[in-house]
Amino acid sequence: MFSNYGGYMGKTLLVNIAKREVREYPWTDRARELFLGGKIMAAKILYDNLTVETTPFSKDNMLVITTGPLTGTGAPCSSRFNISTLSPLTGLITSSNCGGDFGLMLKKAGYDGLIITGKAEQPLWLEIESNHVKFHDATDLWGELTGKTQQLLERKVKKSGKLVIGPAGENLVRYASIFSGERTAGRAGVGAIMGWKKLKAVVVRGRERASPVNANLMKKVYKKWIKRLQQHSLTGNQLPRLGTAGLLSSMNAHKILATRNFKYGQYKDFEKVSGEYLAEKYLIKNKGCTSCPIRCGRVVKVNGQEVKGPELETIGLLGPNIENNSLKQILQWNVLLDDLGMDSISTGGSIAFAMELHEKGIWKTGLQFGKTDHLADIFKDIAYREGIGDLLAEGTKRLAERFGGKNFAMHSKGMELAAYEPRGAVGQGLGYAVSNRGGCHLNAGYLVLLEGLSFDIDPFTTKAKAALVTIFQNVMEATSAAGSCIFSLYSMFPDLIISKPNSKLTRLVNNLLPRMGWLVNIINKYPTKVVPFDLPNVPLTRAIKSVTGLKMNFGKLLEIGARGYTLERLLNVKRGLTALADYLPHRLTNVSQPSAKPETVVPLAKMKKEYYKIRGWDRLGRPTNRTLKKLKLLGVSK
Amino acid sequence: MILVRFFGTLRLSIGESRLEMEAERIDQLLVKINQKYNKIGIKQLKNAVIFINNQNINKLERFKSRLKDGDEVLFISAMGGG
Ligand code: SF4
Numbered sequence: 001m002f003s004n005y006g007g008y009m010g011k012t013l014l015v016n017i018a019k020r021e022v023r024e025y026p027w028t029d030r031a032r033e034l035f036l037g038g039k040i041m042a043a044k045i046l047y048d049n050l051t052v053e054t055t056p057f058s059k060d061n062m063l064v065i066t067t068g069p070l071t072g073t074g075a076p077c078s079s080r081f082n083i084s085t086l087s088p089l090t091g092l093i094t095s096s097n098c099g100g101d102f103g104l105m106l107k108k109a110g111y112d113g114l115i116i117t118g119k120a121e122q123p124l125w126l127e128i129e130s131n132h133v134k135f136h137d138a139t140d141l142w143g144e145l146t147g148k149t150q151q152l153l154e155r156k157v158k159k160s161g162k163l164v165i166g167p168a169g170e171n172l173v174r175y176a177s178i179f180s181g182e183r184t185a186g187r188a189g190v191g192a193i194m195g196w197k198k199l200k201a202v203v204v205r206g207r208e209r210a211s212p213v214n215a216n217l218m219k220k221v222y223k224k225w226i227k228r229l230q231q232h233s234l235t236g237n238q239l240p241r242l243g244t245a246g247l248l249s250s251m252n253a254h255k256i257l258a259t260r261n262f263k264y265g266q267y268k269d270f271e272k273v274s275g276e277y278l279a280e281k282y283l284i285k286n287k288g289c290t291s292c293p294i295r296c297g298r299v300v301k302v303n304g305q306e307v308k309g310p311e312l313e314t315i316g317l318l319g320p321n322i323e324n325n326s327l328k329q330i331l332q333w334n335v336l337l338d339d340l341g342m343d344s345i346s347t348g349g350s351i352a353f354a355m356e357l358h359e360k361g362i363w364k365t366g367l368q369f370g371k372t373d374h375l376a377d378i379f380k381d382i383a384y385r386e387g388i389g390d391l392l393a394e395g396t397k398r399l400a401e402r403f404g405g406k407n408f409a410m411h412s413k414g415m416e417l418a419a420y421e422p423r424g425a426v427g428q429g430l431g432y433a434v435s436n437r438g439g440c441h442l443n444a445g446y447l448v449l450l451e452g453l454s455f456d457i458d459p460f461t462t463k464a465k466a467a468l469v470t471i472f473q474n475v476m477e478a479t480s481a482a483g484s485c486i487f488s489l490y491s492m493f494p495d496l497i498i499s500k501p502n503s504k505l506t507r508l509v510n511n512l513l514p515r516m517g518w519l520v521n522i523i524n525k526y527p528t529k530v531v532p533f534d535l536p537n538v539p540l541t542r543a544i545k546s547v548t549g550l551k552m553n554f555g556k557l558l559e560i561g562a563r564g565y566t567l568e569r570l571l572n573v574k575r576g577l578t579a580l581a582d583y584l585p586h587r588l589t590n591v592s593q594p595s596a597k598p599e600t601v602v603p604l605a606k607m608k609k610e611y612y613k614i615r616g617w618d619r620l621g622r623p624t625n626r627t628l629k630k631l632k633l634l635g636v637s638k
Numbered sequence: 639m640i641l642v643r644f645f646g647t648l649r650l651s652i653g654e655s656r657l658e659m660e661a662e663r664i665d666q667l668l669v670k671i672n673q674k675y676n677k678i679g680i681k682q683l684k685n686a687v688i689f690i691n692n693q694n695i696n697k698l699e700r701f702k703s704r705l706k707d708g709d710e711v712l713f714i715s716a717m718g719g720g
Contacts, residue, residue: 234718241647249645250717253689276649453717456687456694490718499716501687507696 003029006213007069007547008037013111015126015133017199018059018118022133025115033550034632037068037112038481039095040564042084045115046093047571056088056189057172057196059119065106065163065202066113068483069548072104073210073218076226077485079104079290081180087188087437088174088196089346089395090414092572094188094437097480099289100180102204105161109206116199125201127157130208138200142170145339146179153203160205166341168383169195173393175346175416179338182297182308183289186343188415188437213549221546225488225539226293233499234454234490239296240286244312245275247453251316254452254459255596256424258417259320260369261352262410262585265421265593267320273327278309282331294487302331310334310344313441316419317348322355323370336376340383346395347379349416353396353409354388363403407586413438413577422602423588425451427465429602431473434582434611434621436568442486445472450513454498456506457513460600464517466610470524474561481564482544492537524614527558563631566615566623570633579621582608640667640705646715648686652678664688665701667711686713 003010014025025045035041042064054060063085070078081103087094106114109128116126123138141149146166153162161180168176169191176191177184185191194200212218229235238246248270251257255265271277278298284306288295298309310318310330314337318330337344357363365388367378381389391399396416400409410417415438422429428451431444441448447469451459476486497506523530531554534541544552572581584604592599612619616627628634639658649655652675659674661667668683688695689712695703705711 233716237647238716238718241650246646247717250687250714253645253687253692253712253714255692271643271655274645276645276655279650449718456696487718498718500685501716502684502696502700 003032005029005032005069005548005550007073007210008032009107009110009112009208009210011111012113012115013128013133014115014117016118017116017120017124017126017135017197020135025113027112034560034563036478036481036560038066038080038483039082039084039097040477040481040560040567041113042066042082042095043093043564043567043571045113046084046086047567050086050571052575054086056086056091056193060117061086061193063116063190063193063197064113065102065116067103067107068481069210070543071483072107073212073547074291075222075484075543075547076229077289077292077294077488078483079292080480080483080485081106082480083178083185083190085190085193087190087415088172088192089189089397090438092413092437092575092577093568094190095568096178096185096187096190098178098180098183098185099292099485100161100183101290102161102163102180102202103483104290105204105206107210108208109204110208114202116197119196120198123198123200125153125203126199128202128204130206141200143167146341147339149201150179150181153201157203157205160203162201162203164201165191165194166339166383168340168342170200171383171385171393172196173342173382173385174395174398175343175350176341177343179341182338184338187345187440191341212547214546218543218546221539221542225543228491228539229293229488231495232491233495235294235487239294239487242275242279243286243296243298243309245278245298245310245315247275247312248315249274249276250453251420254424255593256421256448256452257320258316258419258421260323261321261356261408262417262421262587263594265424265596267323269325270320272325273315273319273330275312277327282309282327289485292485296487300331302328307331307335308338313419314344314348317345317352321348321352321419322372324372326372329372329375333376333379336379340379342379342383345418346416347382349410350392350396350399351375351378353399353405354392356408357399357403357405360405362405363399410585410587411439412583413581415439420448421593422584423593423600425459426462426600426602426607427451427469429584429588429604430465430607430611431469433584433604433608434469436565436572442476443473445469445476447472454493455513456501456510460598461514462603462607463514464520466607466614467517467520467524468513469611470614471520471558473565474524474558476561477564478557478561479540481560482540484540488540489538491539492535494537521614523558524562527562528555531555531558559631563633566627566631567633569617570623570628573622577621579608579612579619582621639707641710642667642671642713643710644713646686646717648678648682648713648715661705663701663705664690664695664703664711667705668701683713686715688713
């Protein structure tokens with residue numbers, strides 16, 4: 001289906017691996033205008049095709065792999081693609097974003113998206129090149145680690161983009177990931193869905209190119225955008241030099257570093273697992289996804305080998321949260337978990353929960369905080385579902401259902417929380433609770449950025465938090481849908497404030513922001529009326545225009561984000577989600593951090609009510625007809 | 639003695655993680671650090687997030703915040719997300 005808009009390849013492929021049938025999925029220019037691409041396009045496809053009866057592990061569940069219009073056009077940080085499906089952890093929609101080369105290679109093969117449905121009888125891998133799809137037997141690859149699988153496939157199909165799973169995906173670990181190169185679609189168990197479908201890998205290559213509608217303008221916009229990112233203190237200094245791991249020290253100072261299964265917000269040995277220590281002791285160089293000027297990835301040397309270094313979340317969940325102060329161990333585990341193909345956040349979260357269950361005598365496993373020498377074996381047991389690994393592979397929520405300990409089972413909607421402890425950043429807490437995919441720091445809206453990390457607004461007040469969470473979620477949703485990394489948004493925040501935390505202006509902004517909820521809400525309510533123009537510090541909208549020719553401005557971007565977020569919500573509601581599922585564990589809403597001053601909890605109920613109102617959802621958290629109409633979602637389903 | 643600790647890219651620039659110094663106020667401390675590491679300007683230090691014993695100086699008396707023996711002062715340079 002051809003597109004009149006630039007940047008798109010104009011075709012989406014639907015492959016039924018049970019019947020070995022291939023056809024084009026209809027996707028129109030009207031759909032492109034409304035849903036842009038990436039995760040929002042995927043949400044629409046899932047909304048239209050999944051029935052209420054579809055379960056994550058069923059042949060009708062789809063893996064929807066989508067790119068955005070900027071993917072592969074050379075825009076900064078735009079090699080991103082998205083994988084959406086029903087999550088085996090939450091039973092709800094999940095979307096995992098990945099920076100590997102698969103997305104841009106998919107476009108080179110001539111497709112904006114790839115939808116996989118059905119279940120193969122025998123292990124299978126797919127080869128896609130231009131208009132040809134080949135089904136290959138994967139018996140020889142089944143059981144291989146993710147790294148080895150990719151090496152073997154590269155020998156078969158040179159210079160290809162790959163999507164693979166490891167043993168964790170094959171064995172249906174509920175938080176198994178999918179890998180593309182070194183990058184991961186990490187969270188919510190997308191790898192288990194691929195494993196259930198007996199699909200070991202997808203390999204794609206081609207020579208096509210997405211053409212922009214205005215190449216000259218596009219180049220100009222990209223050039224300025226790259227310069228802006230390189231000059232910004234976060235994207236030009238902190239992220240390249242320290243990676244995301246650089247945040248750990250600041251989180252500790254702000255008492256928001258999840259420690260000992262989220263009991264505390266500070267870890268006494270934080271420095272031993274900090275980003276600074278990582279840079280001083282192990283870092284060889286930084287590395288980035290294709291076309292990224294930020295390059296937040298790490299290459300580290302451990303045991304004489306140069307390997308991929310860990311992200312903040314991996315360090316947080318496998319460091320402070322299980323009271324492990326050995327960074328060397330974390331570096332080794334990071335490689336092992338990638339090879340086994342599982343999410344380090346949910347792995348760390350599930351183990352921390354099991355440690356507390358053991359400590360309380362509820363489930364005696366021998367797993368203890370601070371005793372971590374044997375954990376590599378436990379990770380393997382999880383991936384191969386052996387011994388206690390078989391139960392740990394089910395994740396925190398199911399462990400709590402079986403053994404108890406619900407009050408300190410640190411998940412939301414079934415997905416383990418990321419490393420930010422939200423009693424010291426209550427807006428982040430609201431985000432975790434209402435997030436469409438469960439305990440994800442990014443889908444939550446990442447308000448912690450304002451609540452201490454980059455800005456310093458009152459982290460305990462509920463004022464303006466619901467409004468800010470909404471606008472952050474919307475802008476991140478649309479950025480992702482465009483095919484861009486959300487880190488490219490950092491240049492949105494003026495350096496004048498970020499790099500001068502003690503200036504009069506910064507303090508004024510920090511004081512004013514919580515009082516500006518009303519203004520943020522006017523923008524949330526009427527984005528296209530209040531901001532019908534490009535913002536100088538958000539080059540993304542100009543980039544989308546120059547590439548696609550779509551009518552775009554900051555207001556429209558927010559509107560598309562709101563449409564996407566609400567559509568995902570609608571899909572979850574259709575599957576039975578109610579306000580009760582917008583939940584945080586009792587530990588965060590009712591118990592303050594021991595000896596913390598001030599004693600705080602996340603006042604969730606109050607913020608949630610406000611959030612629903614801003615979103616135009618009823619008190620049960622369901623989008624109202626009026627909201628659906630406003631967002632042009634009423635009657636969009638087939 | 640005041641225990642001073644550096645974090646973020648500031649620490650990579652200084653090449654030190656911690657040091658001990660005598661000072662009665664934050665502004666005095668900045669001058670002393672600058673004297674010791676003159677490649678790090680006072681402005682750069684002033685542009686860090688500064689904590690005295692877990693309290694941001696902006697919630698105390700900013701650069702005039704007083705220090706006492708045994709205090710721990712953290713300097714954290716600009717941070718973004720992960
Ligand atoms: S900022 Fe990091 S995650 Fe984002 S595109 Fe660049 S390297 Fe990839």
